[in-house]
Amino acid sequence: MANPEPILKATGLSARYGHVEALKSVDMHVEEAELVAVLGPNGAGKSTLLRAIMGLVETGGTVHFRGKALPRHDTVAVASQGIILVPEGRGIFGPMSVAENLQLGAYRLQGGKGEYERRQARVFELFPRLKERLSQVAGSMSGGEQQMLAIGRALMADPKILLLDEPSLGLAPRVMTEILEKLRVLNEQGLPIVLVEQKAPLALKLARRAYLLSLGRIVAAIDPREVQSHDELARYYFA
Ligand SMILES: Nc1ncnc2c1ncn2[C@@H]1O[C@H](COP(=O)(O)OP(=O)(O)OP(=O)(O)O)[C@@H](O)[C@H]1O
Ligand SMILES: [Mg+2]
Known part of the structure; x- marks a missing residue:
């Protein structure tokens, strides 16, 4: 069976902060009801990828949501279509x-x-x-x-799609597991999720697919079922 049209599709997505090119021509997509992980070390561009989807940074390339191009400089318009970011550091009002x-x-x-x-x-x-x-x-x-x-x-x-930036940051393992379990429930209810995580083994337990970012580029697309060991994952990281 052919794959359905992706709900979210980024093509040639790039982003910069002044002279720093933090995201370099990234192609990624999320299908209906899919949980996709984005992995990678510090500074790889994971948060920037989410910000770029939201139109929060200056970008090149396109992002399509349900087949329609998203505006690039209007985060309110992006959010009003149901693309919702839970930012790094949570962003709640203390x-x-x-x-x-x-x-x-x-x-x-x-x-x-x-x-x-x-x-x-x-x-x-x-x-x-x-x-x-x-x-x-x-x-x-x-x-x-x-x-x-x-x-x-x-x-x-x-x-309509949830973008999460390192929800496990700073949490004890038990709490982290609890939160990830809730994400699994939401995803099983049909909510597509992009889960940015540095803690790859945790994310791979939930994800159907994963992208590995390094220095602003996607360097591997990972099928979690094929990652058998930490060693194998490390090979992806340091390839
Ligand atoms: N506001 C900014 N101004 C200048 N450079 C930035 C800014 N935000 C991020 N960068 C740079 O862009 C690159 C990607 O950063 P980003 O925050 O996307 O990485 P990350 O993968 O989310 O890292 P982490 O795991 O530490 O959260 C880094 O080199 C970072 O220093
Ligand atoms: Mg980050």
């Missing part, structure tokens, strides 16, 4: 409450109260702890709880 952070995620909501509550119920089902902590100041929560809030806030925007 002085605000959990409830207020969730509200911010739904700022474009037009479906009224019923729709708001439907989305919030989905978030609470996934992260019951957020429901218990609604009035807590977000900045006073643990790292894992803050990551849950960041994902919860993204879900309040009713994403």
Whole structure:
């Protein structure tokens, strides 16, 4: 059977910060309901790739979403199509409450109260702890709880595809596993996900496909089923 049209497709995507060319003609795609990992060492360009998709950096090349070219300098327009980024460092508003952070995620909501509550119920089902902590100041929560809030806030925007930048950063292994398990649930519900991770073995447990970035280029497309050992993964990294 032929592959369906990718939901997201970047072609010749490049990005620069002044003189630094951080992303060099990257081709990547995500199919419907797929979880795709983007791996690579520090400075490889992983965050830049997500920022480039969102139109947050100056880019060359194209990004198509459901077959239509995305605007390149209008992040609000990109997000309003349901392409939602959970940034590195989570980007939650520390002085605000959990409830207020969730509200911010739904700022474009037009479906009224019923729709708001439907989305919030989905978030609470996934992260019951957020429901218990609604009035807590977000900045006073643990790292894992803050990551849950960041994902919860993204879900309040009713994403059609979720871009996650190192959700495991700074978390204890047990918390990390818990968060990744939630991502698996979301993906099994049909949500396409791009998961940027430095911790390759974790990401490969979830991903159907993975791209390896190095110095701004995709240097390998990895089928997680074919990566049998850490040694093999290391070969990809240091090839
Ligand atoms: N705002 C910026 N100004 C200048 N250079 C930048 C900026 N942001 C990133 N870079 C450079 O672009 C390159 C790619 O950075 P990027 O943050 O995308 O890497 P990364 O793979 O996400 O790394 P990490 O795993 O450390 O998060 C690096 O060389 C970095 O120094
Ligand atoms: Mg990064």
